[in-house]
Amino acid sequence: MKNFLKSKGFREVLRILLALLIGLTLGFIITLFVSDDPIAAYKAFLFGPVSRLNRIGDWLEESLTLILLGLAVCIVFSASQWYIGVEGQMVLGALVSGVVVLFVPLPPVWRITLAFIAAMAVAFVWAIIPAILKAYLNANELVTSLMLNTVALKLFEYLLKNFIMPEKARSLSSDMIPDELRLPSFIPNLPIFTEVRELWMKQTSVTAMVYVIIAAVIFAYFLLYKTSFGYELRTVGSNKKFARFGGINVNRTIVLSMTVSGIFAGLAGVHLSLAIYNRVMMGMSFGLGFEGINIAILAGNNPLAVPIAALLYGYLRAGADVMERTSDVSRELVVVIQALVLLLVTAERLLPTIQRRISDQREENNNNNKIKDTKRTLKGDPNES
Numbered sequence: 001m002k003n004f005l006k007s008k009g010f011r012e013v014l015r016i017l018l019a020l021l022i023g024l025t026l027g028f029i030i031t032l033f034v035s036d037d038p039i040a041a042y043k044a045f046l047f048g049p050v051s052r053l054n055r056i057g058d059w060l061e062e063s064l065t066l067i068l069l070g071l072a073v074c075i076v077f078s079a080s081q082w083y084i085g086v087e088g089q090m091v092l093g094a095l096v097s098g099v100v101v102l103f104v105p106l107p108p109v110w111r112i113t114l115a116f117i118a119a120m121a122v123a124f125v126w127a128i129i130p131a132i133l134k135a136y137l138n139a140n141e142l143v144t145s146l147m148l149n150t151v152a153l154k155l156f157e158y159l160l161k162n163f164i165m166p167e168k169a170r171s172l173s174s175d176m177i178p179d180e181l182r183l184p185s186f187i188p189n190l191p192i193f194t195e196v197r198e199l200w201m202k203q204t205s206v207t208a209m210v211y212v213i214i215a216a217v218i219f220a221y222f223l224l225y226k227t228s229f230g231y232e233l234r235t236v237g238s239n240k241k242f243a244r245f246g247g248i249n250v251n252r253t254i255v256l257s258m259t260v261s262g263i264f265a266g267l268a269g270v271h272l273s274l275a276i277y278n279r280v281m282m283g284m285s286f287g288l289g290f291e292g293i294n295i296a297i298l299a300g301n302n303p304l305a306v307p308i309a310a311l312l313y314g315y316l317r318a319g320a321d322v323m324e325r326t327s328d329v330s331r332e333l334v335v336v337i338q339a340l341v342l343l344l345v346t347a348e349r350l351l352p353t354i355q356r357r358i359s360d361q362r363e364e365n366n367n368n369n370k371i372k373d374t375k376r377t378l379k380g381d382p383n384e385s
Contacts, residue, residue, distance in 0.1 A: 037328070058321065059315055067295070072261040074220065087149045101181050236253045265292075
């Protein structure tokens with residue numbers, strides 16, 4: 001028992017719970033000043049997501065998407081790459097999967113299967129651009145991926161408006177996906193589950209994607225911790241120079257870290273188009289791709305912890321929606337609470353990472369200056385003493 005209480009895992013869980021408690025307490029204090037009925041407002045925030053079946057569905061639907069996005073970010077963060085192109089990968093995955101299901105003339109099972117493959121493939125390929133720019137031209141991956149997010153969103157909008165949206169449509173969206181082409185419920189279609197299954201299908205969009213996501217979590221864990229690729233990925237993330245001296249192809253690993261993340265981001269796009277919205281439409285993501293960064297940080301880049309972090313974070317987002325609809329408190333307050341919790345949880349992790357990156361940059365600049373000084377000396381530069 002004493003060993004358990006002193007273990008790193010227990011201390012980490014305790015620290016997260018303490019950070020959550022402090023964040024929620026500070027949030028309630030803020031609510032006291034902005035709400036006429038702060039207790040009712042905070043009650044809606046804390047218990048609203050589980051007060052009705054449709055609200056439970058909303059919480060789970062968003063959490064499932066966040067799990068896939070968190071896994072995608074875990075991959076690139078494990079290689080110490082500040083790649084944030086998951087948003088663009090996700091929307092392109094949603095676009096392609098929706099197009100395949102709506103227009104490809106195949107039987108339903110094959111059509112849905114092809115939609116999954118196409119979404120993962122396009123998200124994989126999309127990341128090649130910033131990956132190559134980073135690996136071979138040393139372009140800043142944060143800047144390039146952020147810019148490509150905008151390109152992906154504009155490309156999504158252009159294709160939707162000009163090729164997918166029906167002529168007489170009243171909104172920027174495709175036709176609804178027929179029932180036979182939608183993902184089935186996660187509850188087995190057995191006689192003993194008939195009533196429960198029908199109830200869940202009427203009030204929620206929690207589909208068989210649950211099983212795909214469970215498989216994705218297991219796959220991501222084995223990929224990172226049980227394969228040579230995962231070892232190379234983590235070694236590059238820990239010390240790029242050591243990895244290079246150890247015979248690891250650093251450039252290839254950087255490229256694969258970003259492209260492999262697209263597999264999970266593409267699946268998140270499938271979940272949006274074939275499970276939640278059942279069509280392709282503008283505003284499907286609402287910036288959800290960036291929330292994957294928060295999930296990965298909360299989970300400490302551990303794929304097995306991503307579902308817990310996503311369910312917790314999704315609960316805060318779902319509670320924000322309920323509080324906004326049922327009280328006089330705006331959603332912005334909950335954004336403040338989320339930020340407080342995230343800062344309290346990640347402060348210990350982010351500081352060493354930032355310090356290491358600054359140190360690496362300084363060392364690289366010093367090496368470049370030494371090379372320049374050496375070249376000037378060899379050329380007999382008169383300015384050298």
